[in-house]
Amino acid sequence: xxxxxxxxxxxxxxxxxxxxxxxxxxxxxxxxxxxxxxxxxxxxxxxxxxxxxxxxxxxxxxxxxxxxxxxxxxxxxxxxxxxxxxxxxxxxxxxxxxxxxxxxxxxxxxxxxxxxxxxxxxxxxxxxxxxxxxxxxxxxxxxxxxxxxxxxxxxxxxxxxxxxxxxxxxxxxxxxxxxxxxxxxxxxxxxxxxxxxxxxxxxxxxxxxxxxxxxxxxxxxxxxxxxxxxxxxxxxxxxxxxxxxxxxxxxxxxxxxxxxxxxxxxxxxx
DNA sequence: AAGAGACCCTGGATGC
DNA sequence: TGCATCCAGGGTCTCT
Numbered sequence: 602x603x604x605x606x607x608x609x610x611x612x613x614x615x616x617x618x619x620x621x622x623x624x625x626x627x628x629x630x631x632x633x634x635x636x637x638x639x640x641x642x643x644x645x646x647x648x649x650x651x652x653x654x655x656x657x658x659x660x661x662x663x664x665x666x667x668x669x670x671x672x673x674x675x676x677x678x679x680x681x682x683x684x685x686x687x688x689x690x691x692x693x694x695x696x697x698x699x700x701x702x703x704x705x706x707x708x709x710x711x712x713x714x715x716x717x718x719x720x721x722x723x724x725x726x727x728x729x730x731x732x733x734x735x736x737x738x739x740x741x742x743x744x745x746x747x748x749x750x751x752x753x754x755x756x757x758x759x760x761x762x763x764x765x766x767x768x769x770x771x772x773x774x775x776x777x778x779x780x781x782x783x784x785x786x787x788x789x790x791x792x793x794x795x796x797x798x799x800x801x802x803x804x805x806x807x808x809x810x811x812x813x814x815x816x817x818x819x820x821x822x823x824x825x826x827x828x829x830x831x832x833x834x835x836x837x838x839x840x841x842x843x844x845x846x847x848x849x850x851x852x853x854x855x856x857x858x859x860x861x862x863x864x865x866x867x868x869x870x871x
Numbered sequence: 872a873a874g875a876g877a878c879c880c881t882g883g884a885t886g887c
Numbered sequence: 888t889g890c891a892t893c894c895a896g897g898g899t900c901t902c903t
Contacts (some may be wrong), residue, residue, distance in 0.1 A: 758873090
């Protein structure tokens with residue numbers, strides 16, 4: 602389940618093989634992947650465009666094109682992008698493929714078919730509702746404090762809300778709350794100043810650890826080159842139900858909160 | 872504002 | 888062994 606660290610890892614690995622390359626065309630056996638515009642128009646508009654830059658916003662990958670438009674990909678649950686020689690035999694779940702001008706292809710593998718690809722004139726068409734980037738300097742303790750104020754929701758679902766902060770998913774929300782020693786069901790507007798500072802630090806720590814480990818290879822996530830990340834080995838609570846808390850030895854619990862599996866230490870997180 | 876539920880999908884796990 | 892059923896997961900949408 603690619604979140605900020607996994608998407609960023611993907612972006613970093615795609616820059617070298619893709620920047621400067623021209624897209625000759627797109628083909629798909631799952632038209633729903635091409636969410637906007639409709640697949641016919643999509644194909645016409647993408648053909649001949651050169652990729653000039655690649656960056657991440659939240660969990661979206663953005664390919665800036667030479668005509669100012671943007672090709673935007675959301676990997677959702679199982680999406681995977683790779684650049685391979687055109688003659689490489691396709692993977693069973695390679696559903697959408699962009700042909701490049703160097704005998705290579707950008708392939709979008711997506712077992713669960715939740716992924717979506719957009720071609721837009723302005724990225725803000727998709728990004729306008731996103732919250733701040735948690736690893737950018739603008740994401741200060743003060744900003745977090747002001748965004749928490751007046752929100753009565755439980756913290757865990759709030760952290761998953763992309764309009765609150767962009768890029769955090771289930772894994773890193775669980776990890777961040779553990780690092781901050783805050784219970785996932787605490788109302789967002791009832792944190793002490795010290796807890797807000799701790800949460801801010803914990804969000805950045807969890808995401809930075811994920812980045813340093815090249816992402817977490819849970820649920821089939823692989824980097825574009827096919828290698829696994831190592832963050833799955835470093836997780837403190839996510840997926841560790843029944844295991845011992847690294848901090849106090851208590852048993853890690855799993856509970857459904859806001860419809861999502863939530864892992865936490867009942868002793869450390871209050 | 873926020874919570875619940877539906878929806879989109881697959882495949883692994885579980886039940887019989 | 889082979890079915891049927893359930894469920895997780897991210898994000899968006901509708902309804903309350």
